[in-house]
């Protein structure tokens with residue numbers, strides 16, 4: 699029994715994980731997106747399930763397979779991801795916002811395929827909703843984990859995101875670092891905590907990184923933080 703407890707630190711917890719990129723349409727055949735593969739978020743969903751959690755994975759368009767035992771909801775746009783996450787929020791104990799959500803979308807979505815013309819083209823973009831920020835504002839009992847994929851000044855940006863989004867933990871990585879970029883099977887993460895402390899992990903597989911961050915979250919929930 700003791701061993702099972704140690705193995706399953708998220709037993710009975712409801713976890714919502716978002717993963718992958720979003721797609722913001724310009725016209726019926728074109729969209730804006732980013733390099734997110736979904737691998738980190740899918741690894742978190744899989745690891746959380748193995749640690750005993752009831753897992754809902756809200757995923758943008760990716761090519762990888764969903765892990766067994768996990769309930770998957772597929773979305774495309776930032777707005778769809780927002781709607782899906784908000785529906786699950788009340789019942790969630792932990793939310794992990796791994797998804798690379800578009801910050802902007804085309805202000806106007808053309809009904810027909812745009813035809814090319816001479817000269818340059820300007821597409822006006824408008825802001826999407828900041829899902830994590832809103833989760834932070836509406837937080838009641840949930841443990842909120844955000845990501846920060848940066849190319850520079852990682853610590854400064856990660857700490858800013860922790861406060862501005864009212865998150866309980868920020869998982870930061872420097873995506874310009876070898877072994878921590880988009881699409882790979884490894885990551886180099888640092889966890890930033892509310893008490894100002896941080897934990898750095900050397901390069902490991904995304905599955906190991908998922909286990910490390912979930913173990914830390916489970917410990918903090920256990921302490922009632």
Ligand code: CTP
Nearest residue numbers: 795796797799800827828829830844845846847
């Ligand atoms: N995020 C979100 N909704 C958005 C944008 C970001 O929920 N519209 C979440 C991401 O899922 C991630 C965290 O916020 O967990 C940080 O995302 P990131 O892109 O690093 O930060 P931003 O706040 O968008 O700031 P910037 O892109 O300017 O660094």
Ligand code: CA
Nearest residue numbers: 798799800801
């Ligand atoms: Ca962003």
